Structure formats: C-alpha cells, structure tokens
Amino acid sequence: MKNDKLLIFDLDGTLIDTRKDIVRAVNLTLDKLGFPRCGFEEIISRVGYGPGQLILKCIHRQLEPEDQEKAKKTFSRVYQENLIEDSDFFPGMKALLKSLNTFNKAIVTNKSTPHLKKTLHILQGKDYFDLYQGIDENNPPKPDPAVTLKIMRTLKIDPQDTLFIGDSEIDLQTGKNAGVKTCGVLWGYRSRKELARENPDYLVENIARLKELILTSSRPRMGFLASEEV
Numbered sequence: 001m002k003n004d005k006l007l008i009f010d011l012d013g014t015l016i017d018t019r020k021d022i023v024r025a026v027n028l029t030l031d032k033l034g035f036p037r038c039g040f041e042e043i044i045s046r047v048g049y050g051p052g053q054l055i056l057k058c059i060h061r062q063l064e065p066e067d068q069e070k071a072k073k074t075f076s077r078v079y080q081e082n083l084i085e086d087s088d089f090f091p092g093m094k095a096l097l098k099s100l101n102t103f104n105k106a107i108v109t110n111k112s113t114p115h116l117k118k119t120l121h122i123l124q125g126k127d128y129f130d131l132y133q134g135i136d137e138n139n140p141p142k143p144d145p146a147v148t149l150k151i152m153r154t155l156k157i158d159p160q161d162t163l164f165i166g167d168s169e170i171d172l173q174t175g176k177n178a179g180v181k182t183c184g185v186l187w188g189y190r191s192r193k194e195l196a197r198e199n200p201d202y203l204v205e206n207i208a209r210l211k212e213l214i215l216t217s218s219r220p221r222m223g224f225l226a227s228e229e230v
Contacts, residue, residue: 002130003102005218006157008148008175010166011109011116012047013188015093016123019044020086025079026058032074035059044189048168050110050141051075076112083115084122090187092207097128100214106151107132108164108174110141130155142170145178152178160223163214172198181224185210 012018023044027037038058046057055075056068063071097105106129109116113134120126131151135141142148152162164175167188172195175182183202184195195203201224202217204210217224 002104004161006104006106006152006155006162007100007214008106008108008151008162008164010171011107011111013167014165014185016087016089018087021082021084022047025075025082026055029055029075029078030058033071047189048110048170050135051079051112079115083118089123089125096207096211099211104155104157105129108142108147109134112136143173143177145174148174148178163224169194169198172200
C-alpha cells in the first residue's frame with residue numbers, strides 16, 4: 001500500500017544521464033541547419049528549458065520566427081532518431097526507485113511528451129512511476145507549476161507531503177512555485193553554487209544520501225521535515 005507522500009522527479013540529469021545523446025542531437029541539428037557546432041559543456045549548461053529553447057540557445061544568432069520553428073522541428077526529429085544511444089538511468093537509481101515502492105512517484109520534465117514516453121519505454125522505467133508528464137500543447141514547461149499541481153490533485157497528495165527532486169534551478173523554482181519542499185541533486189547538470197542560489201530545502205551529493213533523506217524526512221501524516229530537522 002502506498003503512503004501519503006509524493007516524490008516528483010526531474011528526468012534529465014536527475015534520473016537519467018542523457019548528456020551524450022543530447023549533445024550529439026544538438027550538433028547533428030546544427031550541421032543540418034548550417035550553423036557551427038557547440039561544445040559539450042556549453043550545450044549541457046543550456047539543458048533544462050525544453051528542447052525548443054535548447055536548440056535556439058545553441059544557435060548564436062537571432063532567427064526569424066519561421067526559421068526558429070524550422071530549427072525546433074529539425075531538432076525534435078533528430079533527437080527522436082538518436083534518443084537512447086548512450087543514455088541510461090544513473091547507477092543505483094533503479095534500485096532507489098524500487099526501494100521507495102511505498103511512495104507515490106512522478107516525473108515532471110521539460111522533455112517533450114513523445115521523447116519522455118519513448119525514453120521510459122526503451123529504458124524500462126515506466127513501472128517505477130505512478131504518473132509522468134512532459135511538455136506539449138496542454139502542459140506548459142517548468143518552472144510553471146501547472147503540471148506539478150495537476151499531479152498532486154490527481155494523486156490527492158497535499159503540498160506539505162510532496163518533495164520535488166531535480167538537478168537544475170528550473171526544478172527548484174518549479175517546486176517553490178508549487179508550494180512544495182525542494183531537493184537539489186549534485187550528480188546532474190548544474191553546480192552546487194548554481195543550485196544553492198535557489199535556496200533549496202535540501203541538497204544531496206549522491207543517491208545513497210537521497211534515499212536516507214527521503215526515509216528520514218518523511219513523517220506519516222505530517223509532511224516532510226524542515227532541513228534543519230533532518
């Protein structure tokens with residue numbers, strides 16, 4: 001039986017290491033569009049705002065609206081074709097998810113919904129989660145809290161009983177906008193300094209510490225503990 005707690009995870013950089021596939025898809029798209037390639041670290045630093053914004057930020061010039069749409073569509077197609085060449089769950093992540101089987105679990109990501117579904121299908125990750133949602137015409141990107149709030153309503157979980165877990169400032173802003181506790185993870189695509197600027201409730205360095213935090217901070221019918229109490 002599930003308890004009264006909800007864990008909402010980001011996808012890229014939190015659950016799954018997608019860096020190589022994202023970089024490959026961005027540079028293949030830039031090749032097709034006739035723009036210079038970008039470096040690995042630059043591309044990864046721009047991940048998190050959704051695929052459309054990612055490719056536009058990697059094109060170092062202002063495009064006309066029709067060219068922006070062409071770039072977004074080209075990247076979506078190229079990434080779909082190169083989605084899971086090197087990507088996988090971070091080591092130990094599936095074991096963590098399995099060990100938290102009494103918790104309600106969801107994914108809120110700025111990956112497109114088709115890319116999210118294909119990723120979870122190929123990596124056999126769907127069954128770990130009660131709900132998962134990417135961005136599409138009906139679901140706005142983070143840090144808009146709409147999808148997070150909808151998931152809480154669907155699962156009938158209160159904000160005080162929800163923890164948003166992610167590796168970027170966007171994730172922490174989303175959790176705060178939704179009125180829930182936030183946890184930044186340091187194995188992803190942002191530095192400790194970048195995450196600390198958002199004043200998350202918790203910061204964890206590894207998956208073992210995340211498990212410990214979840215188990216020690218969640219109290220039956222009483223919400224998650226404040227960081228100074230853990």
